[in-house]
Amino acid sequence: MVTPGAGASDPAPGARSTVTRADLPGGIRLLTETLPGVHSVAFGIWIAIGSRDERPDQVGAAHFLEHLLFKGTGRRTAAAIAEEIDAVGGELNAFTAKEHTCYYAYVLDADLPLAVDVLADVVTDARLALTDVELERGVVLEEIAMRDDDPEGLVGELFDEALFAGHPLGRPVIGSEESIRAMNRDTLYEFWRGEYTAPRMVVTAAGNLVHERVEELAGAALAAAAARFDPGSVPVPPRTGATRPPAVTGPRLVLRSNDTEQAHLMLGVPAFDRHDPRRHALLVLNAALGGGLSSRLFQQVREQRGLAYSVYSAATTYADAGSLAVYAGCVPERLSEVVAVIRGVLDAVAADGLTEAELTRAKGSLRGGLVLGCEDTASRMNRLGRSELDHGRQRSISESLDRIAAVTGDEVSRVARELLSVPLTGAVVGPYDGLDELPAVLRELA
Incomplete structure (x- = not known):
């Protein structure tokens, strides 16, 4: 057919x-x-x-x-x-x-x-x-x-x-x-x-x-x-949420001791799966938090305070789970301040949402990235495969652009309140022999 x-x-x-x-x-x-x-x-x-x-x-x-x-x-x-x-x-x-x-x-x-x-x-x-x-x-x-x-x-x-x-x-x-x-x-x-x-x-x-x-x-x-199969075999449908991961109940902080010059940190929370209609608001939230040079995290951590060279956020979605996480790499003596600034940014966005200017920039960044990312044949081939496996159908670029454009500030605010009000999970790689050597602001996650 x-x-x-x-x-x-x-x-x-x-x-x-x-x-x-x-x-x-x-x-x-x-x-x-x-x-x-x-x-x-x-x-x-x-x-x-x-x-x-x-x-x-x-x-x-x-x-x-x-x-x-x-x-x-x-x-x-x-x-x-x-x-x-x-x-x-x-x-x-x-x-x-x-x-x-x-x-x-x-x-x-x-x-x-x-x-x-x-x-x-x-x-x-x-x-x-x-x-x-x-x-x-x-x-x-x-x-x-x-x-x-x-x-x-x-x-x-x-x-x-x-x-x-x-x-x-x-x-x-x-x-x-x-x-x-x-x-x-x-x-x-x-x-x-x-x-x-x-x-x-x-x-x-x-x-x-x-x-x-x-x-x-x-x-x-x-x-x-x-x-090896009947010619009329039915293709395997996209994954659903039948095996959703359990909620985090144990220690929410893990450490890997490593003789590095920097402390590498990731803080985050569970987020939506790829079938959730709120995922587009999540993408906008992520772009505004740490998706580019004008993002709030980049400006607060690097540009205004010079605490880290690399800082960004990432939203990941699976069939039945997802995450919203922030990464930063800094010298160990600045880790406590970096954590405090990141938590301050997350708390502020959870309480007050995004500004109108941040919302506009985030949506524009996503639209531009989507179109520019489909300018070559390899990207198009990847989009075909991922759409079929993830959703069982092809989504046009126009459809994706329209969904991003339709995201409102109120939707982003609701998503921010829901996701960023739960306890954080953290991971650290750096020159620490044990959790007791980490800053107190991190140890509370253990």
Whole structure:
């Protein structure tokens, strides 16, 4: 079934864009966006499986597998995979998130058949040789070590661990050194064959393409995967809130001792899931709090007091949970003052909301960021995949812009009061041997 223009995205300047959908055998979904005027195509195979879907004995399997599938297939060695894409100047890569995994290629439009064939081969016919498992285990362990040397990224993972305590959303996507060392080939193979199913697959492509040609190429390349299922299999629907994380009831402060020059801090609260109609007001609130150079946190912490070089806020939404968090990095002796200023900003916004000028700037920032973020084929391909997996439909850029424009100051004020009036959860990475060495303003969270 082919549906032209269903939920089509808006065209880039000077171009006419068309989003078309088709249902392939086995429950595989295909979405393409034609962008005349470019000479490239971004092609992706998405799997509705991420780190939150792992069993306790599989922690880190989704990310480990993403690495491993590129190590060779029945038709190609790892070197051949790299050489074929390099020979056409293309890009081949993948990423794992908490709720999905994506394998993608970015090539000239004439090389789309090669990209489809290589990616489908990688996703559906990998060898998973024992020697490759051992080789890639070392690579993943190096990646974990690199993560541990990045205190800004590490403090974000610690914050999730504290906020979503006991829930899979609180686990790092990359896994732990212990879980990766314990991972065996059988566990990875079971995860691959059990979770990489046709009804969970979404294929997306954006660029200078003809939909019917992409449908032909993808259908043929993924025929083996589709054959394992009834041709009429129903695609897996978007996630719901059936497994919502429990409320934070234990200690709300975690510390990772690290011999760093700075103290890295993250403070935040639970927020809305991506299906909540208040999420657009949350995005506006986040933009005004710490989304740019004119945001209240940036101005108060950096510009007016010079307490930190980096300070920002972030709103994250999942199918059944979310968070609103503030990050700051500062020298340890200034941590107490930084915490006090951040809490003061959050309390003030909770009590009084945003000014009219802040509301206008935040909405304008979101609108500009949304449009500018969709100026290339890779971004368009990503938008297609995320919209299908997260919402089961395509949202046009105009629809998203209209929803942002419709957010009122009263809505933002209500969201701020609801979210910022609950106790904060905090995470710190820095040169502290124990919680007792942290400022008193933080220790009260423990």
